[in-house]
Amino acid sequence: MGNTENNKTVRFTEKTDERLIAIARKNGLSKLDAFVFMVDYFYKTKKDPRDLNDELLKNAINRKTDNIVAFIKRQEQDLLIPIKKDGERTMAFERSIMQSFKQDITEHNLWEKEVLAVHTRELRSIREYLERMDNAHLDKSRLKKQVSEILEYYIRQREKLGMLSSQADKDALLNEVRQRVLNL
Template sequence: MVRQDENTKSVRFPEAVDERLTLLARKLGRTKREVVMQMVDYFYKSKKDPADLNDEVLKKELASGISRILSFIRKQEGDMLVPMYSAMEELMAIAKMQSPLLKSIGKGQSEATIMGRETIGYLKLVDGTLKKILGNMRERETLKSRFRQVLDYYITQREALGWPVSAAKKEELAGRARQSLDNL
């Protein structure tokens, strides 16, 4: 079977280029044939022009892309940011107009809070006073009850001793004493 060689094409170039190709191949650790094939693949895939050493085409494409991006940003700024800024200015104007109203509402609330605290203090004071009065009234009733017991004991003992006074006067005296005690 005869084997066909796929390497049928050849390229002719000057000896100075061959020296540079040889140095490049040694530096990369490849054969000259591999280096040439890889260079062709690189330029084919990257679509770079080998004559354009400073990548001027690439720079122009990048500049064009940047210009398109900047144009898009400016368009978005005009379409979105400017209306947002104007809406923000309107909101700020409304907030400034309502600021005194909010301050007066806040002042009224703080005054109401202070008055509420003062009222609570007064109510606590009244509550304490009422508790004292109620305690004094209970104490007064207790004293009246004890005094009535002492008076009743006195009346019983007086009658047991037999003072020579009429029964009607004794009852009248006891009734007045009880009435005076109730009036205390």
Template sequence: MEDINTKSVRYPVATDIKLEKIALKLGRTKKTTVIQMVEYFYRSKKDPLDLNDELLKKELVNGNNRIIGFFKTQEKDFLLPIFSDSGTLVTIAKQHTLYIKDIGKFMAQDLENTKKLAEGMTALQRGIAKTQTHMEDKALLKLRFSKILEYYITQRESLGWTTANVKKEELQAHVRQSLENL
């Protein structure tokens, strides 16, 4: 079996300190970190001396453009309709507020009218009760008067033509007194 670790690289101590910090940060050995760095530069074809990597810049710009495009699409598809609809909803809400205020005014007026109507109905009921009482009193008065008249007629008939004036006057006085007692 052949050992794959046959090559070695020499570098300064300052570079070794940096490499060790990178390896500790990544949680790998220095050897694994060096192997992965070489693999990275080999695959990406990037020059380690070029700190202003144009491919990386292009990728970042493309990523940013995609993100901005996504936001613009979301804004066009969702936010703008929501804003325009919310303006319409605010207008409708203001109209509904006016309608509700008008309904409130109408209800207050209707309440006042209902109170007046209830007062009128109460007064009408009192008037009807008073009229009913007067009608009952009138009927009772007619009945009593009818009894007095009947009494007068029967007594007058029984007296005849020959009866003294004193008896006639007593009858008249009795009938008058009965009428006054009504």
């Protein structure tokens, strides 16, 4: 830099001078150039030169941010991913249960259809049997009525014949009654 116009004097302690010389040597500058660069730095960055912790604060914030991000990633690895995997396993298990349930329902419905078919056949045969019994009962009642009519006919005809009737008339009556009974 080496600008010598309008030189001003700044007074500082011997200890500060040693530090300025150390900074200048470290960066390969003269004391004046190091001082000018420091002034430019604070002017451009608008930082307070009294705030020594500005960089330390940035570093601390960055470290804390990195720690928080690492913590969140760790939580994701430890909690969120296992929860997601458990959820996927649970959903797969639920799908398996639903398929098994549907299969059981289908099998049960088929079994019920078979049982219903068997019951329908059995009920049909019971109905047919009851109809035959009903018909047999009707036939029996009709038969009783007819036998009763034949018996009444026989009794009336026998009374008409009386004591003086011939054996041939009696035999004819018996044969006619027998024939009517056989025709039932």
